[in-house]
Amino acid sequence: MTTPDWAELTRFAMALAGASAEAILPYFRQNTAIDVKDGPVWDPVTEGDRAGERAIRRLIEQHYPEHGIHGEEYGITEGRSPFTWVLDPVDGTRSFVCGMPTWATLIGLSYEGRPVIGLMNQPVVGDMFYGNPQGAWHSYRGTTSAIFTRKGVPLDRATLGTTAPELYRSAGDQSRFQALRARAQLTRYGGDAYFFCMLAAGHIDIAMDCGLQPYDITPLLPIVTGAGGVAAEWTGGDLARGGNVITAGSQALLDEALAIIAA
Incomplete structure (x- = not known):
């Protein structure tokens, strides 16, 4: 083909x-x-x-x-x-x-x-x-x-961006987000899709949102991965279908974040 x-x-x-x-x-x-x-x-x-x-x-x-x-x-x-x-x-x-x-x-x-x-x-x-x-x-x-994501940043020195804490609506999602937020160096709100692009451009280290639809995330994934970033749906679902999506500048940082979420 x-x-x-x-x-x-x-x-x-x-x-x-x-x-x-x-x-x-x-x-x-x-x-x-x-x-x-x-x-x-x-x-x-x-x-x-x-x-x-x-x-x-x-x-x-x-x-x-x-x-x-x-x-x-x-x-x-x-x-x-x-x-x-x-x-x-x-x-x-x-x-x-x-x-x-x-x-x-x-x-x-x-x-x-x-x-x-x-x-x-x-x-x-x-x-x-x-x-x-x-x-x-x-x-x-x-x-x-x-553009390229920045590497070598551990979670305790990472900047995290998400749209709004109240969008983590279930008790489980809220507790997982708060646990991760507490470990990051800085958390910012209100950026919507901008956060995923700021991650791709190397300005922040984690971009995440909860309950996304396919049209919320499918257009952003090639930007993140094309810049060297990585992504996961934290319940193990198909990223292209949306869900609870977390992206990071490096695999090491994503693994560290997912370990907090899993715990």
Whole structure:
């Protein structure tokens, strides 16, 4: 079988990011109407989320009509090929509705069920992080650089990032998180997908979140692993399906963190 053209597909993901940004930005800091999805926590959605996903889907359907699509806002469209695009047009909608530029558009591509290309775009800041089987990169206002996780950091000197402690909703998940937080040198909150990219770029050492959906994590895994990082679903589940995900800059640090979680 011919090897897919990862570079071309990565460029297409960048084009999708540009189209989504044009659709989303008119709604940012406009106090746009908020709908709330059903569920155990307050889960907002705006027309910015929906407009961004529609823009992405439109381009995929034009250029790769045989590809599948799994998006947060419009669900699953079955494809006729091994490729599926996995989309979260506004990851961090809570930040979006607060006017904070820590939300991001996540665009991932899975091949035969395995995440192979991932992109995170924050058009207000000008940050784009992306990864594929050849590596991971950060593009910022015209300059693109390869990124790498930092190594040799033990847990007691590690910086940990997660979205919010209250999202660890079960007693077991909360106790595991608190045990790990207590061992890390520094813990920061509120970064959403940004934390996984900061890990890939070598600025923090652990990025983790609980109860993730496939569209929350599939686009981020190629960035983390392309930069030399490692990832696990701490109950042993399939990472591509989401769940309780922890990523680290090195295997040694991940093993140390997982030992705390297991205990």
